[in-house]
Amino acid sequence: MCRNSFLESGRFFRSFIYYAGMFLASRNFCCRGIRTCQLRTDLLSRSITHSTSATMPFRHKNTRRIEGLDSNVWVEFTKVAADPSIVNLGQGLPDISPPSYVKEELAKVAAVDRLNQYTRGFGHPSLVKALSQVYEKVCGRKIDPLTDILVTVGAYGSLFSTIQALIEEGDEKNDGNTASSADWVLDPAELANKFNSKTKAIILNTPHNPIGKVFTREELQVIADLCIKHDTLCISDEVYEWLVYKGNKHIKIAMLPGMWDRTVTIGSAGKTYSVTGWKLGWSIGPEHLIKHLQVVHQNTLYTCPTPLQEALAQAFWIDYKRMDDPECYFYSLSRELESKRDRMAQLLKEAGLKPVIPDGGYFMIVDVSMLNVDLSDIDEKQPYDYKFVKWMIASKKLSAIPLSAFCGPETKRQFEKYIRFCFIKKDSTLDAAEVILKNWNKQTC
Numbered sequence: 001m002c003r004n005s006f007l008e009s010g011r012f013f014r015s016f017i018y019y020a021g022m023f024l025a026s027r028n029f030c031c032r033g034i035r036t037c038q039l040r041t042d043l044l045s046r047s048i049t050h051s052t053s054a055t056m057p058f059r060h061k062n063t064r065r066i067e068g069l070d071s072n073v074w075v076e077f078t079k080v081a082a083d084p085s086i087v088n089l090g091q092g093l094p095d096i097s098p099p100s101y102v103k104e105e106l107a108k109v110a111a112v113d114r115l116n117q118y119t120r121g122f123g124h125p126s127l128v129k130a131l132s133q134v135y136e137k138v139c140g141r142k143i144d145p146l147t148d149i150l151v152t153v154g155a156y157g158s159l160f161s162t163i164q165a166l167i168e169e170g171d172e173k174n175d176g177n178t179a180s181s182a183d184w185v186l187d188p189a190e191l192a193n194k195f196n197s198k199t200k201a202i203i204l205n206t207p208h209n210p211i212g213k214v215f216t217r218e219e220l221q222v223i224a225d226l227c228i229k230h231d232t233l234c235i236s237d238e239v240y241e242w243l244v245y246k247g248n249k250h251i252k253i254a255m256l257p258g259m260w261d262r263t264v265t266i267g268s269a270g271k272t273y274s275v276t277g278w279k280l281g282w283s284i285g286p287e288h289l290i291k292h293l294q295v296v297h298q299n300t301l302y303t304c305p306t307p308l309q310e311a312l313a314q315a316f317w318i319d320y321k322r323m324d325d326p327e328c329y330f331y332s333l334s335r336e337l338e339s340k341r342d343r344m345a346q347l348l349k350e351a352g353l354k355p356v357i358p359d360g361g362y363f364m365i366v367d368v369s370m371l372n373v374d375l376s377d378i379d380e381k382q383p384y385d386y387k388f389v390k391w392m393i394a395s396k397k398l399s400a401i402p403l404s405a406f407c408g409p410e411t412k413r414q415f416e417k418y419i420r421f422c423f424i425k426k427d428s429t430l431d432a433a434e435v436i437l438k439n440w441n442k443q444t445c
Helices: 073-080 100-110 125-139 154-166 188-194 217-229 269-273 287-298 306-320 329-350 384-396 427-438
Strands: 022-025 149-152 201-205 233-237 263-268 281-284 354-356 363-367 418-422
Touching: 100 306, 125 149, 125 281, 125 306, 149 154, 149 287, 154 233, 154 263, 154 269, 154 281, 154 287, 188 217, 201 217, 217 233, 263 269, 263 287, 269 306, 281 287, 329 354, 329 363, 329 427, 384 418
Parallel strands: 201 233, 233 263
Antiparallel strands: 022 201, 149 281, 263 281, 354 363, 363 418
16 A cells, blocks of 8 residues: 555454455465465464474474464554553554443443343344344345344454355455545556456455545445456455544445445444443344354354343444434544544644544554654664654653554565554543653654
């Protein structure tokens, strides 16, 4: 993803392909990047701790499916930023308070004995019913709560179940100077060249993390036309669907003509209600696709916590009833975050950094190349952005995430002068960041 081509960078989903807003399934599936790679569907693994020793008997060594997965940017930088004196704008962890009624519903549920037991494996009945009602209103079509929805352990679980259920080994899966995330665009010709007779699926992320791009209807139509032409599945990660700022509109690719029957759409409670610790996500799509995800889920995780699902269902019912009201949380959170986004962008500019203003989501990438920080005394084997963030944490007490963590080997150097900040933070956290940024050039390195 460069100024003219959105394909040059991306984020592969959670731990398996920190998804770039867009990339096709390809040969040599790698953990982070945008390159052609052969998908290995034996990805069960991403949540397994890689633990081997040179002295272990052979039978106790790791399986091939987890080779190369022990290195994880989230583990590395979360650990580095764990010092309470560090202002953490790195990990996408909201420290704002969720809506009071969401927490109150959970407190009520805990007192109901039957809700502390197992529930329906594919999704608690009241939750899938609430989800079906909300998305019927959004999509303008009937959604069967029992056959068209699967509730999973976070959007991570939704992506895992989708890949495991629908993609085989050997199928393909591929995947500047800008002021706005809208400046990062797809090259239609380059995208079309990535499709062929073996292309099984395309993963779309909109609104996009880390860029903050919101795909337009015209851009989505280009993708849809290619999916239909090549009979390709679309796995659409839309966890930031409600977090879209003025002048932009989130459009579901599943709603374009010919796309419902070939699309799995993924959502998240953590992103919708700022409760990332609840780890609830969902997949929505036609029965002929969702039934396969349900098989994977049933034989791996089985079910999700009943109390959390019931509380989430009640929260959804509250906001469903006021979806025509601007005070509905689906809309009010984006208004709150827009002011935080604008504040963050101004502070970064004043510090001599160059932010890319996101149209959606709650991350902001920043070009740090003009600072010319001397990092020669830091491990030279790592990309510049890794070294810059480590330097910034140590000398400025401010953390971020290096952008090249989202890229494959071919594009790491192209994006190693960018870092990513998270701005879904309470005012006191942003106040602390403001002090650091306003004094940026006064502090010694």
